[in-house]
Amino acid sequence: MNTWIEKQKYLIDFTLSSLARRKAKNLGLLLVYTLIVFLLASVMLFTHALRQAAAEVLVGAPEVILQRMVAGRHDLIPPGYLERIGRIRGVQHKEGRLWGYYYDPVVKANYTFMVPGNQDIAAGTLLVGAGMARARGLAVGNLISFRSYSGKLFSFTIARILPHDSELVSADLVLISEADFRSFFAIAPGYFTDIALSVANPLEVRNVAAKLSQQFPDSRPILREEILRTYESIFNWREGIVLALASLAILAFAIFAWEKASGLSADEKREIGILKAIGWETGDVLKMKFWEGALVSLAAFLIGYLAAYLHVFRFSSSLFAPVLKGWAVLYPRFELSPVIDGFQVATLFFFTVFPYAAATLVPIWRAAIADPDAVMRG
Numbered sequence: 001m002n003t004w005i006e007k008q009k010y011l012i013d014f015t016l017s018s019l020a021r022r023k024a025k026n027l028g029l030l031l032v033y034t035l036i037v038f039l040l041a042s043v044m045l046f047t048h049a050l051r052q053a054a055a056e057v058l059v060g061a062p063e064v065i066l067q068r069m070v071a072g073r074h075d076l077i078p079p080g081y082l083e084r085i086g087r088i089r090g091v092q093h094k095e096g097r098l099w100g101y102y103y104d105p106v107v108k109a110n111y112t113f114m115v116p117g118n119q120d121i122a123a124g125t126l127l128v129g130a131g132m133a134r135a136r137g138l139a140v141g142n143l144i145s146f147r148s149y150s151g152k153l154f155s156f157t158i159a160r161i162l163p164h165d166s167e168l169v170s171a172d173l174v175l176i177s178e179a180d181f182r183s184f185f186a187i188a189p190g191y192f193t194d195i196a197l198s199v200a201n202p203l204e205v206r207n208v209a210a211k212l213s214q215q216f217p218d219s220r221p222i223l224r225e226e227i228l229r230t231y232e233s234i235f236n237w238r239e240g241i242v243l244a245l246a247s248l249a250i251l252a253f254a255i256f257a258w259e260k261a262s263g264l265s266a267d268e269k270r271e272i273g274i275l276k277a278i279g280w281e282t283g284d285v286l287k288m289k290f291w292e293g294a295l296v297s298l299a300a301f302l303i304g305y306l307a308a309y310l311h312v313f314r315f316s317s318s319l320f321a322p323v324l325k326g327w328a329v330l331y332p333r334f335e336l337s338p339v340i341d342g343f344q345v346a347t348l349f350f351f352t353v354f355p356y357a358a359a360t361l362v363p364i365w366r367a368a369i370a371d372p373d374a375v376m377r378g
Helices: 001-023 025-058 081-085 130-136 164-168 177-184 202-215 224-262 265-278 282-313 321-325 340-358 361-369 372-377
Strands: 064-070 073-075 093-099 099-104 109-114 124-127 145-149 153-161 174-175 194-199 219-223
Touching: 025 164, 025 224, 025 282, 064 081, 064 202, 081 093, 081 194, 081 202, 099 224, 109 130, 109 177, 130 153, 130 164, 153 177, 194 202, 202 219, 219 224, 282 340
Parallel strands: 109 174, 124 153
Antiparallel strands: 064 073, 064 194, 064 219, 093 194, 099 109, 124 174, 145 153
């Protein structure tokens, strides 16, 4: 075992010296190889971190949301629906929610007005997200006025700005008391925007949704898992756009790598002939050249993946964020938590390292089995 390890060490040392003799060519290959790995790894790391952030946000979401539909459009829940839902088995908790959108012509952005169910807000005050506070230059104690859709002017005092840690979901959020919400949007008592339901048994969520559809044919139940799948589809679509744009660069690298791996230069053939002439076996030549391809591809993978990690989680993926995150006037400022998926790493490693390392063996094997004198003569 020790003899085998020593032999591999000598082969690696010789391989490194061989790479150093063709420094410019190998450095160019390493640079292009690293850029491709960096591009692919950045997209994979960023989209996976976004999926993880979306999943964490939806952990506290209700299992089922019931919305009433009129002519294919979302409408208010009328009085009496909450009482009728209480008779459906499996429903653990139900709550009528009040929320809506308001377009602010000052910053040309939509706000999400919502009545929180877990805290009381004093009449005439608002709790606003950090994104809205930045856009309007707001601070605690400031007054802000909105003109309702009925034309009436309402003034509110900023009681608190929501924490920056929650900006991913609260950048455009405005928390308001129930009385102020109903007055501002002219919604009568007993009406709600939708109904949030908690189900005691997670395995019964779809059964509860089916019962809701039967009992309320004018409504549609929306499951939390369906929302999560929608986010997955959006992230997959955006990831596909970036990879499609990068496909030309990847194709160019594939052609370049194949040309490098499938053909040997005159110097490389002469080197193999000399090694064969001084007593190297065919297997030793193959091992040496395999280590050459493996070292280049491994170095490119490690450098590219480390650069992608720093790019995504240290520098906020500045190169790809506009495409992958989308665009909005009140865009949240948030930092993604570092998340690495072992399966993604293995997939990227397999498709970037193994093809190149394997492609180097065929032309080298042909040169290694040839007569050393013929190889050196070219």
